[in-house]
Amino acid sequence: MNKIARHPSTVIAPLPAAMVSCGSTPEDYNIITIAWTGTVCSTPPMCYVSIRPERYSHKIITKTKEFVINLVPEKLVKEMDWCGVNSGRNYNKFKEPGLTPVNGQKVKAPLIMESPVNIECMVKDIISLGSHDMFLSEIVAVNTDEGYEFDNSLVSYNNGKYYKLGEYLGYYGFSKK
Numbered sequence: 001m002n003k004i005a006r007h008p009s010t011v012i013a014p015l016p017a018a019m020v021s022c023g024s025t026p027e028d029y030n031i032i033t034i035a036w037t038g039t040v041c042s043t044p045p046m047c048y049v050s051i052r053p054e055r056y057s058h059k060i061i062t063k064t065k066e067f068v069i070n071l072v073p074e075k076l077v078k079e080m081d082w083c084g085v086n087s088g089r090n091y092n093k094f095k096e097p098g099l100t101p102v103n104g105q106k107v108k109a110p111l112i113m114e115s116p117v118n119i120e121c122m123v124k125d126i127i128s129l130g131s132h133d134m135f136l137s138e139i140v141a142v143n144t145d146e147g148y149e150f151d152n153s154l155v156s157y158n159n160g161k162y163y164k165l166g167e168y169l170g171y172y173g174f175s176k177k
Contacts (some may be wrong), residue, residue: 014156014163019080019115020049021101022060022067024108029101031093031112032057033084035157036132037069045139047121050132056088061135065123066107070115073153074164079114080155081162105141117150118143 015035023029036050049067051058061067072080079097086093094101094110101110104120111118121137152165 014158017072017077017080017155017157017162019070019072019076019083019112020057020067021070021112022057022064022109024064024066026101028060029092029094029110030057030060030088031070031083031099032088033080034069040136046124046137047119047139048134048136049121050129050134052132058133061123062126064109066109067121067123067135067137068104068107068109068111069119069121070112071117071119072155073116074155076114077155077162104143107140111143116145116148 016037018034018037019031020034020037021029021031032051032055034049034051036048038047040046040048047069049061049069051061057067079099082097083093086096093099094112100113102113104111104118107120107122109120111120119139120141120143121135122140123135123137125136127134127136152168154165156163156165
């Protein structure tokens, strides 16, 4: 099979689809839909989100230096998409899609009650990369629904489309048997 040379682009996919909540008071709470997010370090646990500077949430996170990554199950896809196509400048992104802000353990930014996994983050550095700024952050708390098991109900993003994660294939290290 031959390889075809292509232009450099963002082809690493699928990516997690997440709702990132931010703000320090109910008056400035906001949610931004993010696909540019991931893990960067195990000890200490660290992650990132990358956001365009013109986005409303960019200003909030730059000011507060904290946010929450809320993972999205299949049942929240419509709400997640709504938060991605509407600006917090014009809408209350908790009230309009019917989401519930709740207090976290370590940050003032709200958790989204309807999300089964909420990852509280404190910004350690902001790196300007071009079209996006990367908020390099330490994970300071993780909250999950009682009884929640990480399964294939979470949503991913692939080239403009949302997908539910697929079939279980194995566990880390299964090839060593």
